[in-house]
Amino acid sequence: MSLLRYESQVRPALVEGDKDYHQVTEDICRPVEAKPSKLWWIGFLISVGLLIFGIISVIMEIMYGVGQWNLNKTIGWGWDITNFVWWVGIGHAGTLISAILLLFRQGWRTGVNRAAEAMTIFAVMCAGQFPIWHMGRVWDAFFVLPYPNTRGPLWVNFNSPLLWDVFAISTYFTVSLLFWYSGLLPDLATLRDRAKKKWRKMFYGVASFGWTGSTKHWQRHEALSLVLAGLATPLVLSVHTIVSFDFATSVVPGWHTTIFPPYFVAGAVFSGFAMVQTLLVITRKVLGLEEYITIEHINVMNKVIVLTGSIVGIAYLTELFMAWYSAQPYENFAFFENRLNLNSPYGWSYFIMMGCNVLSPQIFWFKKMRTNLTVTFFMSILVNVGMWFERFVIIVTSVYRDYLPSSWSTYYTPSIWEVGFYMGTFGLFFTCYFLFSKFFPVIALAEIKHILKRSGENYKEKMDVIDKESVDQFAEEQLHDHH
Amino acid sequence: MAVKKFITGSFYDEEVLFPAVKKVRRAGYKIHDVFTPFPIHGLDSAMGLRDTSLHTAGFIYGITGTATAVGFITWALTVDWQINFGGKPFFALPAWIPITFELTVLFAAVGMVLTFCYLCQLAPFVKDHFNPRSTDDTF
Structure with missing residues (x-):
């Protein structure tokens, strides 16, 4: 056992400071058990305010119909679907961190996976709002489900990417929720056993499902997480692939391309990691968890951002190349007149996208930038602005000047209720996140304890003497021994 | 005794x-x-x-999901109510792959979590307690 625990000194510690198991419990449970700070209340109330604005916007839309939005003849999908794709994309990082990195045995995921999974669930909840309310007659939303009905029975069209979306998003939400919650059980049990107040005992008692920590239960729990991770990995790739099919299977120039699935998935991971950075830079500071979400974590995630940002950049260039190389006049027009041309009505949005997504993340080639919190925070916002514009560019610039020049004149700007709806999802997202950070442990307790003796700073120091002596010294000794 | x-x-x-x-x-x-x-x-x-056989259970649930999806879609679109979508075949298997995949994952995940909860007897309002510190730092 002790041999297996060995980890190279070259790797920085994932848990800093002098910790034992009890100290880890104390540190992570502290924010949950303490009274919420003033900062928490301010943030929470702003989020609730935004949520109320969103609810009013949606009520306006229900009462007066989709006409409340400034959609027009050629732009039937505007901000609404842009926001949908944007939120779904953000919702990819959590499962990627928890599932793919679990399969790859990346130890650093333990510090950030819980918060990232929670973020995923909230982001998917926000994303789901858009197609639902976009239906207009939302009381008929259950028509998307295949159930025996009085219309024939006329089944839903299983060949349609829009229906694939229904299945993909709802499956993704369910599986992410199960994955997240089954991981939470042991940690909720810890909170239950520490609870002093009656309502806390009740609340965490119910929430932890009577978890005891029995070895047999752990064995099954491990098997469950591993299989769920194995299932979630192709699932996370499939979800954004299917979202991209909404566009790619159509015959609209600018949408009809085979590059979309990998390009969308890379973009999703890119924006998701950026959102994780935004949240964690704040969370670690406010909740005092700097020793668990270390600079090293931020550094590693910034590496993922520069990688995926560059993949997205290559995809953009490939698209341009294919538009030119295909010599297809409509394709050519969509890319070189509607997008790349700065003098065209929406040319500016294409250049914002390029600047934020492709150029700006390149500063993360420098370690100094990757480990700088201010730069990271600023960049994480910039990336998400860029990724929002990517979806806007794809959705709006492909259709606003279509085959029929007589319908070209209308310039699409969102109405106040479209903006309000979008702001409202921010409200929903952050309200959920604030509640989560107050009532649930934001770091996976049991998993940190699991890696503590391998990657904790104080344990690493004691690990092995051989690893501590300098390489030069070692080489010299060897030289003397052999000659 | x-x-x-x-x-x-x-x-x-x-x-x-x-x-x-x-x-x-x-x-x-x-x-x-x-x-x-x-x-x-x-x-x-x-x-x-x-060893736990939860994996096997998961596999069986997954296969059930696959069979449900393929079976149901085939029946709905080729037997129960045929709809001509642009002259394409009624039995359009490639177009059903996404939903088949999603249902496989959904069945496997939900089934496994329920089985896990059943085997470990985990549910809200279950009270089982031995040593409160065994969830903190005691073994």
């Missing part, structure tokens, strides 16, 4: 726990259970627990 005797012990480090588990088993006693705050690899085999 024979009287059963239980002896409990608690440890502050899993490195002490391991030799203890081995010694107790060598001495011929049966270990009822060990409660730990985090999963300890190798403890299950040291205690003589057999």
Whole structure:
């Protein structure tokens, strides 16, 4: 056992400071058990305010119909679907961190996976709002489900990417929720056993499902997480692939391309990691968890951002190349007149996208930038602005000047209720996140304890003497021994 | 009826726990259970627990999902109500792959979690308690 625990000194510690198991419990449970700070209340109330604005916007839309939005003849999908794709994309990082990195045995995921999974669930909840309310007659939303009905029975069209979306998003939400919650059980049990107040005992008692920590239960729990991770990995790739099919299977120039699935998935991971950075830079500071979400974590995630940002950049260039190389006049027009041309009505949005997504993340080639919190925070916002514009560019610039020049004149700007709806999802997202950070442990307790003796700073120091002596010294000794 | 005797012990480090588990088993006693705050690899085999077959259950649930999706869509679109979508075949298997895949994952995940909860007897309002510190730092 002790041999297996060995980890190279070259790797920085994932848990800093002098910790034992009890100290880890104390540190992570502290924010949950303490009274919420003033900062928490301010943030929470702003989020609730935004949520109320969103609810009013949606009520306006229900009462007066989709006409409340400034959609027009050629732009039937505007901000609404842009926001949908944007939120779904953000919702990819959590499962990627928890599932793919679990399969790859990346130890650093333990510090950030819980918060990232929670973020995923909230982001998917926000994303789901858009197609639902976009239906207009939302009381008929259950028509998307295949159930025996009085219309024939006329089944839903299983060949349609829009229906694939229904299945993909709802499956993704369910599986992410199960994955997240089954991981939470042991940690909720810890909170239950520490609870002093009656309502806390009740609340965490119910929430932890009577978890005891029995070895047999752990064995099954491990098997469950591993299989769920194995299932979630192709699932996370499939979800954004299917979202991209909404566009790619159509015959609209600018949408009809085979590059979309990998390009969308890379973009999703890119924006998701950026959102994780935004949240964690704040969370670690406010909740005092700097020793668990270390600079090293931020550094590693910034590496993922520069990688995926560059993949997205290559995809953009490939698209341009294919538009030119295909010599297809409509394709050519969509890319070189509607997008790349700065003098065209929406040319500016294409250049914002390029600047934020492709150029700006390149500063993360420098370690100094990757480990700088201010730069990271600023960049994480910039990336998400860029990724929002990517979806806007794809959705709006492909259709606003279509085959029929007589319908070209209308310039699409969102109405106040479209903006309000979008702001409202921010409200929903952050309200959920604030509640989560107050009532649930934001770091996976049991998993940190699991890696503590391998990657904790104080344990690493004691690990092995051989690893501590300098390489030069070692080489010299060897030289003397052999000659 | 024979009287059963239980002896409990608690440890502050899993490195002490391991030799203890081995010694107790060598001495011929049966270990009822060990409660730990985090999963300890190798403890299950040291205690003589057999491997879990949760994986197999997951596989069966997954296959059920696949069969449900393919079977149902085939029946709905080729038998029950045929709709001509632009002259394409009614049996359009490639277009059903996304939904088939999603249902496979959904069935496997939901089925496994429910099985897990059933096997471990986990549910809201279940009260099972031994040592409150076994979820903190005691083994």
